[in-house]
Amino acid sequence: MNLSSALMDNQANTMSSNTAFTYPSPQAGVDEAYDTEGGIRPHWRYLLHSLQTLGHDAIEERQKKARRILRDDGATYKIYDEPDANQSWQLNPIPLLIHSDEWSSIETALVERAELFNLLLQDIYGERNLIRRGVIPPELLFSHQGFLRPCQHIKLPGAQQLIVHGADLVRAQDGQMRVMADRTQAPSGAGYALENRTVMNRVFPSLFRDSHVHRLSLFFSRLRQRLQDLNPNGGVARIVVLTPGIYNEAYFEHAYLANYLGFQLVQGGDLSVRNGYVWMKALDGLKRVDVILRRVDDVYCDPVELKGDSRLGVPGLLEVARLGHVAIANPLGSSVLENPALLRYLPAVAQALLGRDLQMPSVKTWWCGNSDDLEYVCSNLKSLLIKPTYRRPGLYEVYGADLDDKKLQAWQNRIRKNPLQFAAQEYVAGAQTPTWHQGQIQPRASVLRTFAVASESSYAVMPGGLTRVNLDPDKKIISNQRGSVSKDTWVLASEPEKQISLRTLDMQSSTEGSSALPSRVVENLFWMGRYAERAESAMRLLRTVFIQLNKTEKLPDAVCRTLLSAVTHVTATYPGFTSLQPELFKNPEPEMITIILDSRRLGSVANNLTAMIEAAEQVKEQLSSDTQRVINDIGDELEQLKLALEPSSLSAPEEALAPLITTLLAFAGLIHESMTRGNGWHFMEMGRRLERALQIINTLRSLLATEFGEIEQETLIESSLLCSEALIPYRRRYQNGIHLEQALEMLMLNRKNPRSLIYQLNELEHHFSDLPDDREILSSEHKLLLEATTALKLSDIGALVKTHNGIRTELDQLLSRLQYLMTQVAKAIGQRYFDHTEGPQLLVKNAEWQEQL
Structure with a gap:
């Protein structure tokens, strides 16, 4: 920021003098606010000084105001294992700060990664040259439940098939970012990041303005434009957001994004397939749907060709996508890219598809389908993160250090019984970041999820994202489903950024009337x-x-x-x-x-x-x-x-x-x-x-x-x-x-x-x-x-x-x-x-066959 060195030094000295409100220096590991010499990083000084100036009571009052705003906005997040828990979205009032110089290199690396996963998706549902050349073993692909054979050769308009890519980043002990996981099916969190930003802008207006934070609106403008460009049918695109419904953990985000982008929020029962097209059942007749931004897991999207007992999808949807009469973002079958075992082979995949190493490496990963990796994982379970290769409700990653000997043995037996279904990762605690908890600024480990959206020639990255921390320092896995809380993520510019409106001049406004409601x-x-x-x-x-x-x-x-x-x-x-x-x-x-x-x-x-x-x-x-x-x-x-x-x-x-x-x-x-x-x-x-x-x-x-x-x-x-x-x-x-x-x-x-x-x-x-x-x-x-x-x-x-x-x-x-x-x-x-007629369903409903799907 454009603060003089004298002002920074004065702020640092002021913070040191008030030990009751000083962010403690790290005892071990890496910290977002402290450099390796133990000094406050320059881009953190203004924020920490401002928080000290506000004082305890003012911060507590701002946090209460943030909770009221989130509540009034209806911001919720459902934790499946705790149905009676508070479902309100939790936002910590201290943001994560990243300087624009560092962000520039992160952004470049994330664009490269999105391009790689886009090429990987095309190869998996295309020629599968990576398997033919031995870059990845065939078992890695064909044993994964996210690989959907009916999606072979389905293509979206344009070069980018992967429309939105999400990446979970963690700062390792060397101070560099690593990728923990990739989210490619229906990446969640972008809407929550936008809600966090809106709340922080209202709660800390002066602090936000003076910090010269990169804005998020351009990312959503590009997303909206990209979805418009996917229209395969010509004219003004009718775009809908397909949600599983109110019982999904991120339903608030689905409704919030639909409102912000100006799209209709629909459920599977609101849509119907007729004459080779997808239609929305509205009061005044059927309305053709051109583009679907889906938030439903791909196997649930079509009960005719995929999961026969699904009530969340649209019967016949896959055939319409195969005909090229509807564009689905992200495309059906893209959940195969979320397989954590892919990270083990990603360096070789990058060499094969890009001809170079990735600028941002992944966290070290082992796949138990490889015999050598299996023995290593079973011998070192105590120090590793154990991850299922296919995510499903009730089956989550676990940290070996949190398990007793009996549970470790049970996990080892489970892995040896189905080695293809498990991967393991090196545990990276993540950098500590200043967090408001119990009336103090305390260090808590953090992970950052950010997003890239396809543009005309490549990808554009959201300047920031969704940061998550555990308020309980004893919890090692940071996840919203485990009770983590969120932070806004501020990428700091060296000067004020030009404001970007969501509606750009080249966007075509929809003329759809208010009657087009499901x-x-x-x-x-x-x-x-x-x-x-x-x-x-x-x-x-x-x-x-x-x-x-x-x-x-x-x-x-x-x-x-x-x-x-x-x-x-x-x-x-x-x-x-x-x-x-x-x-x-x-x-x-x-x-x-x-x-x-x-x-x-x-x-x-x-x-x-x-x-x-x-x-x-x-x-x-x-x-x-x-x-x-x-x-x-x-x-x-x-x-x-x-x-x-x-x-x-x-x-x-x-x-x-x-x-x-x-x-x-x-x-x-x-x-x-x-x-x-x-x-x-x-x-x-x-x-x-x-x-x-x-x-x-x-x-x-x-x-x-x-x-x-x-x-x-x-x-x-x-x-x-x-x-x-x-x-x-x-x-x-x-x-x-x-x-x-x-x-x-x-x-x-x-x-x-x-x-x-x-x-x-x-x-x-x-x-x-x-x-x-x-x-x-x-x-x-x-x-x-x-x-x-x-x-x-x-x-x-x-x-x-x-x-x-x-x-x-x-x-x-x-x-x-x-x-x-x-x-x-x-x-x-x-x-x-209120028509509730049921569409076509899968004739064969064999439980074993469905499990294989």
Whole structure:
């Protein structure tokens, strides 16, 4: 950086004087911040001095701010072996620094490595000259489950077949970088690196700006442009990001990249193969897909030719790729390059394909398929990293030094039984890097994953990447699945860098309309609206019942039973109060609290809100950051409600519900004010309006269909108005007291009341009219809605309030008919728009044969 030597020396002296906040000098090994003479490296001085100037409290506050931002962004990472662990993405506030001079040589070496792996991929699925010439043994390739014979001779447009290459780098004891592993199938981490950078830029804006950090946007601009160039079909490319779904560990990254790059996020069920092309099933018909940026492991991508029991892929996808009608990045079959045993032969491969040695060597590797290597590995297991040649869930690398003698022997037996399936590497601890932990700057070992993307003639490397460290110094393997935390990686320039926008002038903008949403997306938006409304209506009714039960005057038994039975009917939490158990009515609060908090009980508030949050997770790429923040708040309020409604602290339970109701109102308002009026918005609003209509119908039928005495009836009418936030407007409009006719008019037929029944039906009519439909006749759901609206408009309030044998027969029959019609409307919407037909599957499902695949 452009800091004077005097300033650097002054900063170094200042750090030395404050030993309580000084980064300790290394006792052994190599350190990122200290040189071999024990002095702070020049490019680290400004950062460490700035952190010292900030002090403990400020850094802690910035770390809390970073956690809030990550949480609000919905940044998560799932650890498969610990399903109950915190899934929030973890970012340490101290970045890893690399000077631009060193980065220049790293970048050159990574470009060379990406080019080599690109040539290697082409040879493996081409002529296989490396095997013919004896450079690599045939067993190395043919024994690997990532080698997919059906992918032979499939080629992408252009010279680069490997579109994105990832490399895990570690600094060895000599201070030089080594490559620990290559990621070529669907390299993850680039999106997390971008999220880390965004957060750090917000948390340390001045420090980031003054450090002259190389920006990441150009890498993603090149990625987007490269994917556009892969389009095999001409015109404006429709590019999608194929994700396994919300249960994948890196689902956040999939949604984040799709949003940032402007692509549609899809799952396998959203795509279909027809007439030799891949199509996305959208509301207004099939949309041809030209390029797929896949985040699904290759063997799961096509259940017809690859893994027959896969539900993550697209049946027939491989045949379309073979025809050249869709480009898949990275290409299917590229996981074979992730075989760690390849590193053992990489020097010879480099000589054969490039004619020279690699500038950046790999960590020393042995393959147990080689007899000499097998004996060495078995004799030295205690000091080696043991790696399976094919990564799969539940089978991870282990460090021999972490194993006792019994486990070492078990591993040796396992390796000798299947030597082709295992490799071993020299253990390299990695350089220590300054890390914020327990209120101090402490040294922790680090590894760096960075990425290269294919460009017109070669590859471009991301200036930085995803750094990972273990906060626990006793953990030797650094991996996100082992609980490591991330760091931003700053490549420091000597002067400010010109900012690069994601949208370059030569990019062609997509003209795709908002209707091009997969049916899965609109279904989740539809149910997201329904679950939110269902939870809100339940809480409004529960709050009203709490208020009535806690009045000074005791409610008549008949009114009490009607209100409590309405809770069960409206929430459908049967049998509940409909069981007529005397003890439930004597002490109703425990049952009501269960209806609120028991997430395992269908119909409960917690169950509906959990379902809503899960639906939101499925479509998080469609939601703004503010919407995501409010959804997080809903989850937080639900947790707070559990504390507020504990028996020991139970007081005024109706007040405890208010914050959660308010948050749900904020969610509804944000959707209404901020969401683009596309098909996604229409379906979310349709879900809300449909569910609100059903809730109004159920509430009125439960409370008002039975005749009571004047005082009791007035209480039930007041409760109905309270549930619908209509009591105050009612009193302003009708000043002659509470009467049933006027209440029914307000709740059923007042078109200006946004919580009336007719208002919901009119809104549904508007949404139906705005949906894509090229048919001249009305759809089935439209006909059902028209019937419901007509029946409601033709109703006579005077006739509805008349009773027969204590029942308002016409009111009950009308509401019953409307309930049936609205339920049928929901079914018709699902049948028409949410298509779940299953595509072709592999006929032969022999378990042994599948394992060989």
